[in-house]
Amino acid sequence: MKAELVVIGGGPAGMGAALEAKRLGLEDVLIIEREQFPGGILQQCIHSGFGLHLFGEELTGVEYAQRFIDQLGPAGVRLLTDTMVMEVAPGLVRALSPAGLIEIQAGAIILAMGCRERTRGALNIPGTRPAGIYTAGTAQRLINVEGYLPGRRAVILGSGDIGLIMARRLTLEGADVLAVAELMPWSGGLARNIAQCLEDFAIPLYLSHTLVEIHGKKRLRGVTLAQVDEEFQPRPGSQRYFPCDTLLLSVGLVPENELSRQLGIELDPVSGGPRVDQTLSTSVPGVFACGNVVHVHDLADNVTLESRRAAAGAVAWLARPVRGRELAVGPGENVSYVVPQRLSLPVSGTVSFLFRVRKPRQEAVIEVVSGGRVIWRKRRRGALPAEMVEIKVPTADIPAADSLTIHCRGEK
């Protein structure tokens, strides 16, 4: 089999990239999706809050996905479902489909595999190993897609958006959510989700708290939470026991990059995804990446926008497979990572930089520095680690230097 462009993953990133590539005139675009239906994780996101930026209306995740699914056929995008990519090399994709092993010659490849949830194993939680412990996304799938309620009394560890959404979802399905515990002194989720998922249902949020023990042998019996000090160590005497049969973990997402590693793509240890340039080109020529496989986004709308840039990059590369001199982009004060991690010169128009701050700032000043000189500066009302920050820098301001550093200064 052959395709000008092979897109790995049929979630918002993959569908957005494939549709944009068709719009830009590519003849032959193929999406490979391992699930039965396209849509990715959006198919279990039955809650609203999607599409405000892109469609100007508030949609559920499922509706947001449907908008793209409905365009695939008319646009002429080829779609292989129930098919899992096993191996990628430049120009070649091997996948396992219901018909057996298939090989696809690919002009260009876009990686759009999304991300996975961090599990209990990544946290070193002491205690026994009973049933009843789920990642929040697994519980979401059980409830919203498969129709099973994982338990009756739940505690949620981590205040990321999925955890908050699941606190409300469990409540609506008749379970009691006793507590949401967050290690940091601030929430990992959006303020509106604290309001509409916790406060609406009087679910307590315990900041600066962690899980210190899991109880129960066959089935979870309860958990012990404790307050932590500035070094994140449990404060003696602050332990509190919560009897529950279910524990949900909402403790972060990790880009899913097994295939990228196989390709020998350079990864950014902080974002967890491939190091890309402004066209979303990875370090391997002809291989592009977009969406949560690059870095975890808070909004599907932003994933779609990024996927369109990746499609444009792939289409341009197919027409003219050359790459220019590079300029490194890096995080500075109070910035954990920046995407893109490099610019391929020449650049034109404006360049979007997406980044996350390490610590919350009430009043923030974003600075782009090159060669010790501030080349671009903007004030911003507030910056939170839970919210991705985007700046658009006119390329006329970017000197032909070797590197750029992005800082987020300001009052705590």
Add this chain to the structure above:
Amino acid sequence: MMKKTMTCIICPLGCRIEVEGERAQGYSCPRGRDWARQEAAAPMRILTTTVPLRGGEIVLLPVRTRGPVPKDRLWECLARANSLLVEAPVRVGQVVCPDLAGTGVDLIATRTVAEIGKD
């Protein structure tokens, strides 16, 4: 007049808005201002849930209220939604229960689902 402080749920910005009577401050868009006034007077929410689906290629149909319903009637709306059984095929946007629990707001499907065995 009582002053109410709230977190706007209209968009991901999550503005802190204070409302005192008709006066609102802290919002950054007209939608936020209107939402805050409504929230101070009578809070409204969009309900999203699932209903059982018969004969479809999936077993649960995701649904939502077309617009917001009074927050204090959320549980009634949910009980009504839980009593439904929908037959496939279903188109996204299709009304699965008109005038949900007498709120005047329709419950609509949020996903297109084909009949099982048919594409």
